Amino acid sequence: MGFESELINRPPEKLSIEGVSKSFQGRTQTVKALENINLQVREGEFVCLVGPSGCGKSTLLNIIAGLDFPNEGTVQADGKPVTGAGSDRLMMFQEPALFPWMDVFGNVMFGLKLKPKLSNKDRKEVAGFYLKLVGLERFRHAFIHELSGGMKQRVALARALAPNPRVLLMDEPFAALDALTREQLYGDLQEIWQKRSKTIVFVTHNVREAACLGDRVILFSPRPGKIREQFEVSLPRPRDINTVELAKHASEIKEALKHHLKPEMEAIE
């Protein structure tokens, strides 16, 4: 450690991914899902990972969450290496993954019950607050199968937010929803992100969605999954996905994505 680095003394990045590679052993061949990924995410940043399916972006999210481990490289959260899953980096999945043996309220309480410092009264209040936030307080005693797909994903969002994670990892959470519900949730998510000052890493294959939500959009290309390009999106918040400004940004990113995928497409042909 030199004199200069001591002077600079920046706080550690919220998430720091360095040289991460991951391959899966298939039945006939080894698939390289990620190759030498380097990515820094600042505290309070909203980062979107975009790319076609099979580009390893979900794998990267799993590795950040501590649900999976890289073959090479390191992941650090707040300067400490990630050794396993934990509610400080809470992951929300593409499917709601709600527990059918509990009612809606029980599901939202699950993560809260794992926080020993809260009293039971506080837990119930917090769970009630987030159910209200996603507009489902009337359904607190409903069973999971009684909800529509959009409602389930809202409960999953409330469940993910309730333990107040500093980092929220979202793996195409709105992919299965209808456009109307999705657009409403874009608004809700931006509001929650701003109000509760969270760091969000959001995986999607929808470029427009990425441009709407992200401060920064990171382009991935598949086989092996690599980061190709980064875009800053500096539109004012809250953003509406249907504005012309946003469409311009999105088409710019889409062009870049096509460009990066071109050699890939030609190789397939």
Place this chain on the structure above:
Amino acid sequence: MRPWFAALIFFGVLVVLWEVAVRVGVSSSMLLPSPLEVGRYFVTSIQDRTLIDASYVTMKRLLLGYLVGLVLGLPLGLLNARFRFFGATMGLLALGLQTLPSVCWAPLALLWFGQTEAAMFFIVIMGSLWSITLAAEAGVRNVPPIYARAARTMGSKGFHTWVKVIFPASLPFVVTGMKQGWAFAWRSLMAAEIYVTILTGFGLGHLLHYGRELHAMDAVIGIMIVIIAIGLIADKILFSPLERFLHRRWGTAR
């Protein structure tokens, strides 16, 4: 028409057909007594308490043995599913022993425990334990992995994940296994009681056995009806509420 009403009529018709068969003389009354004679057997055997006492002895053996089978079988199944080593060893043993008809335990139980209650319990436990173990293991293996991942990302670890997530998630499967275990326990106990003379208590199986020896067909048929009724009632009391609960939660009811 309400289901219980339909059932009442159905069984009523069966009894009437039975009576008609006896009157027409399908078989000698030595081999097929009329419903009325069986009814008379019920009245006398309930009055002199033989049927009630035997039912009590049998139910006690069954419930206690089955309970031990559950208490041992459920954790054993979870262990088999959790640890590869257990699955490869105990899991294989459970599979092997489950294929063994449980009445085959009777000679061994007799020599080990003598003509005692312990022999009866042993046979019931061996009859139910292995199928419960296998069902619990299969139940856990059928839990969608996403549940455990969701729990882990919310900070659940190890034992907590198993008790709060994997076990409840496996319940629909496990309950099917518990029912099967119950059926096996019932069968093995009846076989054991018919086969083994026990000096400490006279169960329904013994009663059935002596009914045959004395050629009391009314008793034989009457006791069989009691055995069927106990099986039905146990299913309705023990398992139906549990299944209804699961169906309501999982939304699998018709």
